[in-house]
Amino acid sequence: MRWDMLLLEMSVAASLFILVVIGFRTLLLHKVPKMTFILLWGVALWRLLVPVSVHSQFSIYTIVNDLGRMFTVQESIPLAQSSPLSNGGTVNIPPLTDSMITPTVPLEPIASTSPFVLAWLIGFTLCALSFIIPHFRGRTNYKMSLPIENDFIQKWQKSNPLWRKVQIRRSDQILTPLTYGILRPVILLPKPIDYTDEEQLGLILTHEYIHIKRFDTLKKALLAAGLCVHWFNPVVWLMYFLANRDIELSCDEAVIRTYGEGMKPAYARALVHLEERKSGLSPIVSHFSKNSIEERIISIMKTKKISKLAMLLAVAIVSGTVAVFATSALDKTEAAPSPEEPVAQIAPALYQGEASAALMPIDLNFHKSDVPQLIGQLIASKYKAVYMDNEMILRVTNDNSIMVSKDHGAAWEKYDTDNVDAKDFADWLLRNDPIPGYSMKEMQSRLANGAEVKHIRFGNGKEMYVVIDKNGVQIELVQSEKIASILIDGQRMMITSESLPMRISEQMLKSFFDLLASSSILTSTEAEQNYSSKIQYFKEHDEIFTLTN
Numbered sequence: 001m002r003w004d005m006l007l008l009e010m011s012v013a014a015s016l017f018i019l020v021v022i023g024f025r026t027l028l029l030h031k032v033p034k035m036t037f038i039l040l041w042g043v044a045l046w047r048l049l050v051p052v053s054v055h056s057q058f059s060i061y062t063i064v065n066d067l068g069r070m071f072t073v074q075e076s077i078p079l080a081q082s083s084p085l086s087n088g089g090t091v092n093i094p095p096l097t098d099s100m101i102t103p104t105v106p107l108e109p110i111a112s113t114s115p116f117v118l119a120w121l122i123g124f125t126l127c128a129l130s131f132i133i134p135h136f137r138g139r140t141n142y143k144m145s146l147p148i149e150n151d152f153i154q155k156w157q158k159s160n161p162l163w164r165k166v167q168i169r170r171s172d173q174i175l176t177p178l179t180y181g182i183l184r185p186v187i188l189l190p191k192p193i194d195y196t197d198e199e200q201l202g203l204i205l206t207h208e209y210i211h212i213k214r215f216d217t218l219k220k221a222l223l224a225a226g227l228c229v230h231w232f233n234p235v236v237w238l239m240y241f242l243a244n245r246d247i248e249l250s251c252d253e254a255v256i257r258t259y260g261e262g263m264k265p266a267y268a269r270a271l272v273h274l275e276e277r278k279s280g281l282s283p284i285v286s287h288f289s290k291n292s293i294e295e296r297i298i299s300i301m302k303t304k305k306i307s308k309l310a311m312l313l314a315v316a317i318v319s320g321t322v323a324v325f326a327t328s329a330l331d332k333t334e335a336a337p338s339p340e341e342p343v344a345q346i347a348p349a350l351y352q353g354e355a356s357a358a359l360m361p362i363d364l365n366f367h368k369s370d371v372p373q374l375i376g377q378l379i380a381s382k383y384k385a386v387y388m389d390n391e392m393i394l395r396v397t398n399d400n401s402i403m404v405s406k407d408h409g410a411a412w413e414k415y416d417t418d419n420v421d422a423k424d425f426a427d428w429l430l431r432n433d434p435i436p437g438y439s440m441k442e443m444q445s446r447l448a449n450g451a452e453v454k455h456i457r458f459g460n461g462k463e464m465y466v467v468i469d470k471n472g473v474q475i476e477l478v479q480s481e482k483i484a485s486i487l488i489d490g491q492r493m494m495i496t497s498e499s500l501p502m503r504i505s506e507q508m509l510k511s512f513f514d515l516l517a518s519s520s521i522l523t524s525t526e527a528e529q530n531y532s533s534k535i536q537y538f539k540e541h542d543e544i545f546t547l548t549n
Contacts, residue, residue, distance in 0.1 A: 004117050006450070010048060011230045011236070013047060015235040016060075016325055017043070018236070018239045019235060021037065021321065022242065024040070028317070030299060031313070032310050033250075033310065034246060034249045035314075036317060037250075038219075040318060040322075041239065041246065042219075043321075043322050045226050045243075048226040049225065053327070054326075055329065056327035056328070058324055059323070059328055061327075120232065123231045124228050124229065127228040131224045138180075141173040141174075142171060142186070144173065145170060145171035145186075147167075147170075148169060152195075157205075162209070166212060167186045168205070169186060169187070169189070170191055171188050171190065171191065172190075172191040175190055176190060177189050177193075177207075177208060177274070179212060179217060181217065182215065182218050182221075185212045185217070187205070187209075193274075203266070206259070207251055207252070210258075211247075214251070216251065219243075220244060220247065224240070226240070249295070249296060249299050253300075255267060261305070264303065268297045271296060271297060271300075374493060374521075374530065375489075375490060377526075378521050379490055381521045382398050382520075384397065384398060384468075384489065385489035386487070386489075386519065387475060387477075387486070388486050388512050389483050389484065390483060390484065390505075391483070392405065392458070393405050393408070393409060394464075395519065400468055401414055402456060402466065403415075409515060417454035417455060417456045418454070418455045422447045422451055422453050423447070425453045426443075426447040426448070429443065430444075446467060450469060451467050451469035452468045452469065453467055454468065462477070464478070465478070471490065471491070472489060472491060474489055477496070484504065486512045504548065505547075505548050506535065506547055509531060513528070514527060535547070
């Protein structure tokens with residue numbers, strides 16, 4: 001998937017989670033510990049910055065997909081009408097007529113930078129500079145601060161040790177207390193503060209020490225980074241302001257729990273006396289009064305002892321919200337049909353627009369009972385797909401490298417690929433391959449859900465598109481002349497031919513199973529058994545297959 005599309009997907013997914021958190025915050029801000037929302041904002045930040053998804057059956061996306069399957073009616077056709085085979089072992093795709101064939105229009109690889117990327121780079125740069133410049137200007141001013149010689153502060157600091165060395169300094173460049181620095185934190189106190197008021201001074205120092213112990217400066221820097229990356233998303237801006245506010249509310253709550261509820265009036269008065277003035281303050285340092293004074297005072301006065309019910313509610317909110325809204329849809333692969341049960345074949349989702357088709361091979365998908373086992377053995381190996389024709393053999397490895405051999409496997413060469421836009425490829429498939437060797441509906445769904453498309457040219461008019469996503473790979477072959485080939489990937493085994501009845505070379509089939517054995521997908525015994533089984537199957541259905549030497 002292109003990184004810009006991945007960025008948009010991450011932003012949209014995180015937005016839903018953020019909106020849910022905002023809803024809980026509105027309803028339960030004063031009923032559960034404030035740390036509840038700090039944890040939830042941390043998960044939201046993870047969703048914004050880390051392109052890793054955790055799949056869950058409880059995910060809202062899994063639920064939506066399941067509901068979609070329930071209300072989606074798939075057209076099926078009886079076996080007797082869809083295939084000349086009496087046992088339903090294969091699906092025969094009829095040959096293309098000359099009137100349907102039009103010249104192939106190959107896709108062009110992505111080469112230029114999209115306008116979205118340029119706009120994002122400009123916005124990211126401006127947003128980052130709006131944080132970095134004030135911060136470094138502030139750090140320059142902070143360096144002019146002086147150590148404080150105060151007996152109470154020195155005693156307080158000795159009685160509250162931290163593993164990181166903390167400096168407490170005084171500056172005439174600030175109006176409210178603040179903390180900056182992560183590994184070597186510094187607490188800056190404004191010069192005009194009343195250093196004889198030990199009660200107020202103790203509250204201020206406790207507040208700033210809690211910021212330091214919780215690495216709140218780092219949290220605010222990461223929030224700023226998330227905002228810069230997703231500057232185009234208004235929901236992320238809302239998250240940034242609320243998360244910063246919740247950091248302060250949680251710190252206030254910790255101060256009250258340290259001193260006891262009897263200190264709430266004194267602490268509220270301290271906030272009023274130190275009413276913040278936001279102008280000129282860096283957005284990635286921890287301030288004593290960074291956010292709304294009114295909300296903080298209300299929160300302080302409503303702070304109570306945490307009950308077991310409140311703790312259980314907080315745990316339920318965090319675990320439930322993360323499980324449902326922070327996870328991705330669970331991969332659900334359909335179980336292979338048992339050989340005893342007849343299964344109706346799904347009709348291909350044909351393109352109903354202007355009829356056109358490229359020079360695609362006539363193909364045949366296997367649904368025999370042995371194919372799921374063979375696919376399972378392929379998945380367990382280090383390969384995702386194996387392809388063979390009379391000109392070359394190809395393997396797609398687990399790291400999505402494409403290895404090609406043109407001398408029957410004696411030597412392998414890694415081929416470079418071009419990336420193709422998935423949307424363009426989806427449109428191209430509808431125009432040029434209306435009768436593919438797989439469900440068009442399924443392929444379009446894979447492309448819409450972030451599949452990556454790689455393109456490779458082999459010369460002589462032969463091209464290949466490799467569709468890659470978390471479910472595996474599928475290969476689309478384009479060639480000027482229809483030639484016989486054999487393919488197996490994570491979802492199908494397919495034989496292509498140039499005409500009906502399908503001409504299958506016994507030697508090619510034997511070479512294919514030898515390749516599976518040499519690739520450690522099958523043992524030599526398993527390869528021989530599979531080969532013999534296929535030959536027998538083809539002989540029993542000679543109205544469709546023609547075996548050649």
